[in-house]
Amino acid sequence: MTAPARPVNMHANGTERVRKATWRDWIMANGSVVSIAVFFAACCLLFTLVTQNFLTSPNILNVIRQSAPLLISAAAMTFVITTGGIDLSIGSILALVASLSAALLQLGVPWPLVIVLMLACGGLIGAFQGFFIAYEGIPAFIVTLAGLSVVRGVALLITGGYSIPIDSGSPFVVIGRAWVFGLPLPAIIAVAMLVIAWIVFNEARFGRYVTGIGANAEAVRRAGIDTRRTTLMVYVISGMAAALSGIILAGRLGSGSSNSGQGFELEVIAAVVLGGTSLFGGRGTIIGTVLGALTVAVLGNGLILAHMSPFLTPIVTGSIILIAIWLNFRLFRGAIRTR
Amino acid sequence: MTAPARPVNMHANGTERVRKATWRDWIMANGSVVSIAVFFAACCLLFTLVTQNFLTSPNILNVIRQSAPLLISAAAMTFVITTGGIDLSIGSILALVASLSAALLQLGVPWPLVIVLMLACGGLIGAFQGFFIAYEGIPAFIVTLAGLSVVRGVALLITGGYSIPIDSGSPFVVIGRAWVFGLPLPAIIAVAMLVIAWIVFNEARFGRYVTGIGANAEAVRRAGIDTRRTTLMVYVISGMAAALSGIILAGRLGSGSSNSGQGFELEVIAAVVLGGTSLFGGRGTIIGTVLGALTVAVLGNGLILAHMSPFLTPIVTGSIILIAIWLNFRLFRGAIRTR
Amino acid sequence: DTLALVTINQQALFFNQINDGAKEAAKAAGVDLVIFNANNVPSAQNDAIETYITQKVDGIILVAIDVNGVKPAITEAKKAGIPVVAIDAQIPDGDNAAFIGVDNTAAGEEIGKFYADYVKTEMGGTAKIGVIGALNSFIQNQRLDGFKKAVADSGANVTFVDTVDGQNVQDVALGAAENLMTANPDMTTLYATGEPALIGAVSAVDSQGRTGDVKVFGWDLTAQAVKGIDEGWVTAVVQQDPAGEGKAAVEALVKLKKGESIEPVINIPVTIVTKDNVDQFRGMFQ
């Protein structure tokens, strides 16, 4: 089993077959992330030039603070989508957690307990859905669509449709509003979560198996890995991330309402897909997701700063995204189609 | 190249290896369609028992009339999803067509022209999106999400946020309201569309290539088929179906509003997936889609008839779907997991 | 007897208060009330009305999303001998037996006039105003139109800076309101056309630390709005009487059933809630 050394090579050696990888190769290999990064930078540049307030630190901090729930949930959704799954229930979990935490605080439950209970609640809903998906083999789309309906229904039932105020003196609202070292606390939480997500996704076994399941679940199973547990965990993570988003949002709004987070799931999925993660599974990127989410947030912020008419906003937003992605696909085409 | 005849078989022949396929084999092989059919039947039975009016012909006709747009768009969406794509823009196209046709009728454009223009408009939007998806290789989710935003924005711009009435004397409203041979015209249109969709999907080359593209697009391309044109066409069909749905809806409501069809895309996708078409492409069924759409419609109708509290409706709807699909997966497990 | 109430959604307090008022009145009158929530989907309201017609309910209360789009269903109901009472949004030339609610354009003008007077007396006659609207809501558009008209007529020196779309969802409204304030640092007043928009506006002013220099005007009280009024930076809120509307609708249908006649338009007046009269509403939000 020793390597067959090749002492007397019979073939005249031509040029070296493999050249050193250049930065161009790197860009092509990471086309989707580079593409969204370029797009993000272009948006920022545009708004900096067009508006006066975009590139001011209060505005930047605002954008990050506003997008904390989006960033956190999108990082979790990257795991879900990379396994080839989807989680449509996160907007509803966010609403349930927001209303339930407001209700519990009103009942006098101490705020640290509320936070722990709410994270557990999100994780439990995720585990429940994950069970049907991973162990019973029901398509994630159906399970989480049912979850979307049921969970928001429960939120509605709890609040009776009323939005429940949270006393602005409660330390709970601090999570949504406080500033620490000149930075908004939600932003700090979001960055911490993103760093953890990046490490788990890229540097830990778990992330490796998540990618593997999306690429070829049967191969991962045959490698002796408990793919069902991994898949279930992914939905637990997603549920907990949605719960954390709900806590931050309730704190920021100072109220819990079953109305929150409508369409949140679509916004999150859009951020993830925009970042280059494939809905077919097997290809995910946390960096891309962060850029995708920030792009969505910056577009929303910048168009208002640019005094865009609200009637034109949806038209312009959609067009910008399409045109920019298109240009990037043209530039980095080599990366996408290697025929 | 003659078949090697096997005159002197050296192996004692045991029992025949392949037995005749039984009905049980058939059920297992068509597990997902059988499963939704059973579920649909169970829902109908339940509502017949629980409510007085469910199984009356006016109610049944009502349900079919109401679900005509859903059925038509779901049939088209089955093609889209079977190629491995998705079309999120259909709710917006429906809204645009509804508002635009109301606006055009108000301007005095003759109704047959309005219909032709609107179908062309839907097809054109579909072709535009299909171009980016099929020829430029941009993920369908991103393209049609941008489309969703832009198209609804245009509808909003046209109506200014108000709804535009259609004169109830106009023959246009006939499309949504007329009865022909004791049947509602929208239902007749829907059935005709479904029959055509079934034939094209199962009995024509086009449907074959649609399935093939979802299963292995490169294999279909290597077979010399123009996969890009086929893919583009699928979005044209979807756009035209959404336009037809919009025409029927505008006729039925006698009004065009940029608000119509909110979340329609999700409802349509849910019907398709519930019917057993795979979001990963390659496996689609028109019969399943019809059953899926009717199930969604019957659940909505039956729960109203049963006077379900609006607080419980989302909870009950979601739970019924989940539990029923789960039971069916358990019963027909063999069909889904052949390990 | 069974009455059916078809509503828009259950995520705005306003609609739930209609439900509560109607439920109570139904109980008092000894009739059953069933409620259908259309979840913001216009055609779902038609579907529900048609279903109730086949079921032959005795009356329908309707909070319409698309006021034109529900007309055929109302006509059907009328043909089937089922009276329909519209709440909150009037049906133009509709076959409904009655309308109960606020004249949104008129009330928009009312708060607009109040606003203009406030600018003249308290702000030296000039102000810049940003609007948080819900472009997808027919009546909220009317409220904005009425408001703008009254302000223009008043001759006050008011500049409308930007209108942002809160889409009738709290968190969307919040983000939009925050960005609106960043975009217009010199903005001195805010107008929110409905409940989610106002909650978003109030949270935004609070979180941006602008309670000192931005005055908020809007529609529909909530606990947060009451607090803002107490603290002095929410100036005026148009309060409708949704529970009263629900109650009136049930009572009207009961009357019709008895063969009595009712007014085709029952205007429920609005109250402009300020620091002076907020106490009488406080009880609703404990």
Added chain:
Amino acid sequence: MTLPPPRVKMTGISKRYGPINTLDNVSLTLAPGEVLGLVGDNGAGKSTLSKVLSGAVIPDSGTIEIDGQAVAFSSPADARERHVEMVYQDLSLCDTIDVAGNLFLGREPRRRIAGVSLLDKKRMHDEARDMLDRLGIVIPDTRAKVENLSGGQRQSIAIGRAASFEPLVLIMDEPTAALAVAEVEAVLDLIRTVSARGVGVILITHRLQDLFLVCDRIQVMYEGRNVAERKTSETNIEEVVDLIVGHKFQARSAGSAGPATVGDAP
């Protein structure tokens, strides 16, 4: 009288994927009715070169002539129009389509019913059964989806498809890799039959003994380059092995004599 031009003439074909130079100035010619064996180490570039000829890969540079006429294939459809057919190494089957559907993919027989042209499924299944029988492959049901078939059954379908398109050039990329002994014989027979009809065949295989049963000529690739070409009648397995490996090598598994050890390892 001039010689007839070769059926296929590929000149100076190069293709780079990122840092790796997959094909470096490769040429290939094929006469009508000739069977060319294309061999080389794993990763030598055989599949990529043949995909260039089938239109599935577009080369960075180089020219292709078919029957003396320059062509530029921008898709497999173009190559197919010139009657170039290929059995791909990855088989290129649609897993969720049935056996007959895969065999006929792209040229489904149709019949007209009330003016509309629909698939003639009965004919598809009947003819599919014939094709399979001819290749001697046992597949119980032409209505079975190919995803559940065994490796060899899948490969047979890919071969059956390419062979029955009436090609002028037939490229087979390791067509017998998964086949059992009788099926291999059937494929070799098939190659002999079609080449006798004037079809040019390119056979890529690692079963070197097969080369000597059907090929007229053998072309060897090494790390993306042409390195040698031999008439089958003028070489033997030992030389071909050495050419593929790049140095003296003894491989009993290739059918050559001698002990099965690495020739020059200590």
Added chain:
Amino acid sequence: MTLPPPRVKMTGISKRYGPINTLDNVSLTLAPGEVLGLVGDNGAGKSTLSKVLSGAVIPDSGTIEIDGQAVAFSSPADARERHVEMVYQDLSLCDTIDVAGNLFLGREPRRRIAGVSLLDKKRMHDEARDMLDRLGIVIPDTRAKVENLSGGQRQSIAIGRAASFEPLVLIMDEPTAALAVAEVEAVLDLIRTVSARGVGVILITHRLQDLFLVCDRIQVMYEGRNVAERKTSETNIEEVVDLIVGHKFQARSAGSAGPATVGDAP
């Protein structure tokens, strides 16, 4: 003194997929250090039988004993716990994961950083390089995603993975189908090495000449049943061919002598 129990003893294994009886009462034994050749026609059931042993397929009936102890595998993880490793015919690679990641899938080396255990990527790539070199396969970059590799390169990765898990039973389902000549020799060498260490090896292959280079015993399957078993020393290629095909058959491509025609066709 009693004889040691066989390493593997499968008895009465049956498996039905819908109408087709894929395995019908099949048995198999394997001694420690033995190399068993499992052969049969395409679709005979070889892959299904070996998947039963690797835990990837759950049989309808039948028993498995490992070292005399009854086991019931409900997943590949169970089989792996008993040190049964398999090279699957479809390779079972994750296309979007790199070469090293696929080689180490399921037992990635890790290092602790600040108390958290993270992938030791450097070690993975270094060891991956060693493993590949040992198998004599040329893959320029262990960071390349496997989706872009050639057929033979992919197969080498699947083999490298199974072999380096220190198995007691190693099942190889057509491991050399896509390999070039030197790589085939390396795999045969590998089989000899591991069996000498006491590993029981099941080799499924259609390259019949290889059987005689490494196998101790040959088991033949036909249409889902056991039909014959021979010591390698007591049979020859011709007999094995006849057993596989089910009747007298001459196949020159199998390495047997005589003209390459179907024995009994007219």
